[in-house]
Amino acid sequence: MAFTGPAEDRLAIRELVAAYGDAVCRNDAADWGALWAEDAVWSLPEIPGMERIEGRDVIVSTWVEAMKDFPFQVNIQTPGDIRVDGEAATGHTYTSELVHDKEGKRQRWTGLYTDAYVKRGGQWLFASRSFRILDIGVA
Numbered sequence: 001m002a003f004t005g006p007a008e009d010r011l012a013i014r015e016l017v018a019a020y021g022d023a024v025c026r027n028d029a030a031d032w033g034a035l036w037a038e039d040a041v042w043s044l045p046e047i048p049g050m051e052r053i054e055g056r057d058v059i060v061s062t063w064v065e066a067m068k069d070f071p072f073q074v075n076i077q078t079p080g081d082i083r084v085d086g087e088a089a090t091g092h093t094y095t096s097e098l099v100h101d102k103e104g105k106r107q108r109w110t111g112l113y114t115d116a117y118v119k120r121g122g123q124w125l126f127a128s129r130s131f132r133i134l135d136i137g138v139a
Contacts, residue, residue, distance in 0.1 A: 005084025012124045013082050013117055017093050020126075021077035024097075027067055033060035036126050037118050043130040072100035077113075087119035088127075095131075098139050106139035 003010055016035060023032035036042075036056040042063075044050040050066070053059050067073075075097045082091040097109040111133050118127040 002081040003083070005082070005089065009084045009089065009119070009124070010082045013084070013089055013091065014079055016117065016124050016126070017077045017079050017115075021075040021095075024067075024073055024075035027071075027073070029060055029064050029067075032063060036060070037120060040126055041128040042126075043128070045130070046133050047131075069102055070099045071102055074098045089117040089119075089124070091115045091117070108135075108137045108139040109133065110135040110137075 020032065020035055023029075023035070033056060036059055038056045040054075040056055040059060042050075042053045042059045045052075050062065053062050075095060078094045078096075080092050080094055083089060093113040093115055095109070095111040095113065097111070098106070099109060100106050111131055114130045114132070116127040116129075117124050119125075
């Protein structure tokens, strides 16, 4: 079964994933950054310079710079798997992203995040996210 563990924790993780997409759509660095554990790792191995980013502060500053290239983005996050084990969990999330770059070029990105979550102070956070591009097409 793709979804295991307490329903309350799985719901909180679903809301974490949804909040990620919402913060991206609003280009809100404070809200987006609040979703990450302080010692988190963000990996985008197919994007030069973003192969492995460590620590919430560095993750957020890297994201802020990257978002300058994409002034418009609609980011839909759909969990495909959540497995909770105490105060740790793993899962994967599919993304559908409509982006406009700073030159106005429109693209549709489809991707897959492999996630690790951690519960700290009663709140679920991203411990790590590793993104793989499944497809980039014309929007």
